[in-house]
Amino acid sequence: MTLVAGVDSSTQSCKVVIREASTGRLVRQGRAAHPGGTEVHPAHWWAALLRAVEEAGGLDDVAAVSVAGQQHGMVCLDESGHVVRDALLWNDTRSAGAAADLVAELGGPTAWAEAVGSVPVASFTVTKLRWLAEHEPANARRTAAVCLPHDWLTWRLAGALALPFPSWADAPPPPLDLLVTDRGDASGTGYWSPATGAYRTDLLKSAFGAVPLLPRVLGPVADAVSGGGPMRIAPGTGDNMAAALGVGARPGDVVVSIGTSGTAFAVSDTPTADPSGAVAGFADATGRFLPLVCTLNAARVMDAAARLTGVDLDRLGELALQAPPGADGLTLVPYLEGERTPNLPAATGSVHGLTLATATPAHLARAAIEGMLCGLADALDALAVTPERVLLIGGGARSEAVRRIAPTVFGRPVLAPPPGEYVADGAAYQAAWLLDGEVHWSSRSPAVHEADPVPAIRARYAATRPHILDRTP
Numbered sequence: 257m258t259l260v261a262g263v264d265s266s267t268q269s270c271k272v273v274i275r276e277a278s279t280g281r282l283v284r285q286g287r288a289a290h291p292g293g294t295e296v297h298p299a300h301w302w303a304a305l306l307r308a309v310e311e312a313g314g315l316d317d318v319a320a321v322s323v324a325g326q327q328h329g330m331v332c333l334d335e336s337g338h339v340v341r342d343a344l345l346w347n348d349t350r351s352a353g354a355a356a357d358l359v360a361e362l363g364g365p366t367a368w369a370e371a372v373g374s375v376p377v378a379s380f381t382v383t384k385l386r387w388l389a390e391h392e393p394a395n396a397r398r399t400a401a402v403c404l405p406h407d408w409l410t411w412r413l414a415g416a417l418a419l420p421f422p423s424w425a426d427a428p429p430p431p432l433d434l435l436v437t438d439r440g441d442a443s444g445t446g447y448w449s450p451a452t453g454a455y456r457t458d459l460l461k462s463a464f465g466a467v468p469l470l471p472r473v474l475g476p477v478a479d480a481v482s483g484g485g486p487m488r489i490a491p492g493t494g495d496n497m498a499a500a501l502g503v504g505a506r507p508g509d510v511v512v513s514i515g516t517s518g519t520a521f522a523v524s525d526t527p528t529a530d531p532s533g534a535v536a537g538f539a540d541a542t543g544r545f546l547p548l549v550c551t552l553n554a555a556r557v558m559d560a561a562a563r564l565t566g567v568d569l570d571r572l573g574e575l576a577l578q579a580p581p582g583a584d585g586l587t588l589v590p591y592l593e594g595e596r597t598p599n600l601p602a603a604t605g606s607v608h609g610l611t612l613a614t615a616t617p618a619h620l621a622r623a624a625i626e627g628m629l630c631g632l633a634d635a636l637d638a639l640a641v642t643p644e645r646v647l648l649i650g651g652g653a654r655s656e657a658v659r660r661i662a663p664t665v666f667g668r669p670v671l672a673p674p675p676g677e678y679v680a681d682g683a684a685y686q687a688a689w690l691l692d693g694e695v696h697w698s699s700r701s702p703a704v705h706e707a708d709p710v711p712a713i714r715a716r717y718a719a720t721r722p723h724i725l726d727r728t729p
């Protein structure tokens with residue numbers, strides 16, 4: 257039996273699945289937590305990957321592996337391959353001013369959308385590099401190469417494979433020219449064009465003042481390390497691109513992922529360029545494109561509501577289902593981390609419509625879930641496609657309350673695939689694809705969730721959304 261491994265190094269944790277290459281049957285899995293915060297030393301990702309691999313029973317019997325990771329994070333390496341500073345993650349908003357400057361310098365949002373398919377906000381790597389050049393010039397000068405979280409982990413794996421697994425933790429960094437990436441993750445940098453398939457080093461030079469070494473961009477099915485050992489390494493990709501593969505998204509589908517980020521994305525045969533900036537024109541992991549809208553506030557809104565109400569996530573869901581749709585007018589605008597779409601990096605969350613009657617844990621629980629889903633309903637609208645199917649995935653989709661409330665907010669049925677690790681599965685799929693050239697994995701049918709639409713929920717949310725305070729008092 258040939259086995260493949262898929263890794264999901266996402267914001268909150270690292271997950272590893274080991275599947276049978278021919279059928280996709282799940283054989284073993286493991287996971288390990290990442291530290292909190294929006295800047296993280298990449299060594300923590302490597303340590304978590306090793307713990308998750310160990311929990312999954314190791315990779316000795318695995319023929320191919322692929323790593324998917326949180327998009328956009330800035331990993332700077334010096335000439336010897338050592339990390340220059342903690343990586344700034346996709347949800348770190350300190351580069352919001354740099355983003356605004358870069359947009360103005362190129363002549364406005366349309367110029368960016370035409371150049372790289374997306375209008376950069378603080379999440380994009382290019383804005384983080386501008387921030388670094390302005391605020392930490394010594395670190396900027398030491399930066400010989402820039403890569404993304406999945407690129408860095410793939411590169412560390414490439415360097416470790418020659419050693420037995422117990423020694424992987426101590427594997428020295430490989431040469432910088434072994435760094436590779438893929439179209440999907442490259443498209444989140446702000447200096448690679450999905451339409452032309454080429455780096456825009458001119459934009460990088462303007463933003464950062466220099467052009468460090470960049471990872472080689474591989475096609476969807478290519479070895480990340482040529483002439484490697486017995487285990488092959490696929491190119492990997494960004495976590496949303498891997499999720500699209502893992503869930504088997506096809507043209508006509510919109511996938512809504514409720515993880516740390518909230519994302520809504522569709523598979524497209526053509527590149528997109530939205531000058532409003534709401535839709536990022538990413539590439540996918542198959543050679544196609546993945547227009548995507550991302551919010552900074554999704555599953556953690558429920559974590560916060562659970563803390564506020566003093567219950568666990570299961571109880572939070574039960575409470576939410578006790579309150580009526582619309583929570584009797586209690587409305588929560590979920591900008592707890594600032595927001596990316598709409599681009600309000602300094603915003604805070606707010607609660608409106610408090611009365612003696614709505615001041616209950618059940619109302620707050622319902623308002624939190626509805627508010628988070630309203631942000632995603634806005635994301636679905638921004639995608640401007642008429643989906644045949646809306647598929648709900650991510651940690652937050654494990655909540656029955658989310659699955660039952662989503663159709664009332666979205667105004668249409670949603671399909672919930674069986675709970676699973678679809679990002680890691682997508683990576684495993686890519687590894688199987690590398691081995692066999694084609695993959696025929698069967699999947700279980702998603703459960704259909706239907707409910708009467710309640711348009712008043714979004715109407716009230718739209719009325720309250722502009723009434724927010726910034727985080728600077």
Ligand SMILES: Nc1ncnc2c1ncn2[C@@H]1O[C@H](COP(=O)(O)OP(=O)(O)O)[C@@H](O)[C@H]1O
Pocket residue numbers: 266267268269514515516517555556558559569570573650651652653654655656
């Ligand atoms: N049963 C559940 N109900 C609600 N939320 C859940 C449940 N299980 C997990 N989650 C949420 O899933 C989130 C993690 O989702 P995940 O997709 O793994 O995130 P990421 O990929 O960003 O690291 C946590 O914030 C947690 O709140």
Ligand SMILES: O=C(CO)[C@@H](O)[C@H](O)COP(=O)(O)O
Pocket residue numbers: 266267268325326327328346379444494495496515516517518519536548550
């Ligand atoms: O920035 C984006 C998409 O553009 C995020 O979706 C990150 O890729 C993080 O994903 P999760 O950890 O929330 O899955």
